[in-house]
Amino acid sequence: MSNNYSRRSFLRTAGSVAAVSALPVTMIELAFAKPAENFTFAYISDAHIQHIRGTKFVNNWDRGLIRAVAETNLMMPRPDFVMFGGDLAQLGTRAELDHGAEMLARLNGKLYCVMGEHDYYDDLGEYWSKLFGPQHYSFDHKGVHFVVLNSILTFDDWTHNRWPTPQQRMLEMAGLDNPNGSPFMVGDKQREWLRKDLEKVEKDTPVVVFSHSPLQKIYKGWNFWTDDAEQVQALLAPFDKVNVIYGHVHQIQYNQIGNISFNSVMATAWPWPYPQSYAQAEQFMPKLTIPMNRADPFFERDATGWQMVDVNTGRVGLAYNLYNNKSRTVAFDPKVGHPVDKELQSVALEPNRTHY
Numbered sequence: 001m002s003n004n005y006s007r008r009s010f011l012r013t014a015g016s017v018a019a020v021s022a023l024p025v026t027m028i029e030l031a032f033a034k035p036a037e038n039f040t041f042a043y044i045s046d047a048h049i050q051h052i053r054g055t056k057f058v059n060n061w062d063r064g065l066i067r068a069v070a071e072t073n074l075m076m077p078r079p080d081f082v083m084f085g086g087d088l089a090q091l092g093t094r095a096e097l098d099h100g101a102e103m104l105a106r107l108n109g110k111l112y113c114v115m116g117e118h119d120y121y122d123d124l125g126e127y128w129s130k131l132f133g134p135q136h137y138s139f140d141h142k143g144v145h146f147v148v149l150n151s152i153l154t155f156d157d158w159t160h161n162r163w164p165t166p167q168q169r170m171l172e173m174a175g176l177d178n179p180n181g182s183p184f185m186v187g188d189k190q191r192e193w194l195r196k197d198l199e200k201v202e203k204d205t206p207v208v209v210f211s212h213s214p215l216q217k218i219y220k221g222w223n224f225w226t227d228d229a230e231q232v233q234a235l236l237a238p239f240d241k242v243n244v245i246y247g248h249v250h251q252i253q254y255n256q257i258g259n260i261s262f263n264s265v266m267a268t269a270w271p272w273p274y275p276q277s278y279a280q281a282e283q284f285m286p287k288l289t290i291p292m293n294r295a296d297p298f299f300e301r302d303a304t305g306w307q308m309v310d311v312n313t314g315r316v317g318l319a320y321n322l323y324n325n326k327s328r329t330v331a332f333d334p335k336v337g338h339p340v341d342k343e344l345q346s347v348a349l350e351p352n353r354t355h356y
């Protein structure tokens with residue numbers, strides 16, 4: 001784990017900004033011994049910019065993104081690029097996407113974007129693509145192969161035949177627990193593209209995949225789920241070092257399936273509850289997910305935050321800097337073959353806290 005991006009040293013760097021105690025930004029360091037050279041990138045996700053009327057937008061969501069952009073611009077050394085992990089908009093309208101794009105345009109340096117369901121289901125990604133380009137693509141950077149997938153597609157029948165208006169379709173997919181929603185999937189066409197894309201990549205090249213929904217199955221009722229996750233995982237299985245980084249869940253999760261390390265990133269907008277806090281719900285929460293004390297209604301930014309991810313030798317280690325919660329480090333432990341929370345080994349809540 002590098003010390004270069006300790007929270008304290010970053011805060012010193014960013015000391016000229018008024019409110020820097022919580023950074024809803026993910027700082028990621030890739031530290032592969034070979035063949036890559038070390039570098040960092042920042043990760044911002046799930047801004048959910050929401051239009052009210054006229055020129056009015058939900059202020060709290062605006063502030064989350066504005067702040068992340070400002071803090072990312074202050075990071076030293078400079079991140080090589082910035083990822084935005086999807087759900088830039090709340091209901092996928094042009095007004096929301098334009099407003100979000102305007103804020104993201106203030107980022108210094110290269111921006112890559114992932115499609116979220118809140119960006120997609122109004123016009124099926126048309127305007128988003130005009131602003132940000134293709135919905136799935138790959139690129140190589142300093143010896144690492146990066147892949148961006150649109151994982152929030154669903155059945156054609158649900159998309160095209162079920163709803164009287166595009167706005168209704170968007171509303172149905174936007175709810176967390178709406179039974180009228182439909183499972184997310186990468187889909188045949190994109191999986192075939194991924195298979196071909198990976199053909200040209202050496203098996204010892206580190207691979208980092210970005211998706212919006214988890215490429216693993218956690219809880220279907222809330223679409224913390226990708227229906228063809230196993231088929232995507234099978235395409236990634238031949239590679240020695242694979243990391244999947246996803247947004248959408250607005251909470252900290254990590255997991256290990258075979259050679260694939262999974263890590264979620266925090267939202268700049270709000271936290272979702274943990275499925276395991278809903279006793280009636282069947283769920284497949286990764287066992288090692290970190291219980292986080294959240295969300296305290298007295299702190300509008302509770303359960304948001306940022307983390308530095310160090311992918312030393314191809315296995316991710318995350319230093320979580322949680323707003324109103326103590327910092328944690330979760331790193332791959334080769335002795336047990338999966339990520340381990342350095343401090344907290346059980347799922348019990350910390351003393352004197354009774355809520356997630």
Ligand SMILES: [Fe+2]
Binds near residue numbers: 046048249250
């Ligand atoms: Fe989201």
Ligand SMILES: [Fe+2]
Binds near residue numbers: 087117118212247248
């Ligand atoms: Fe989402």
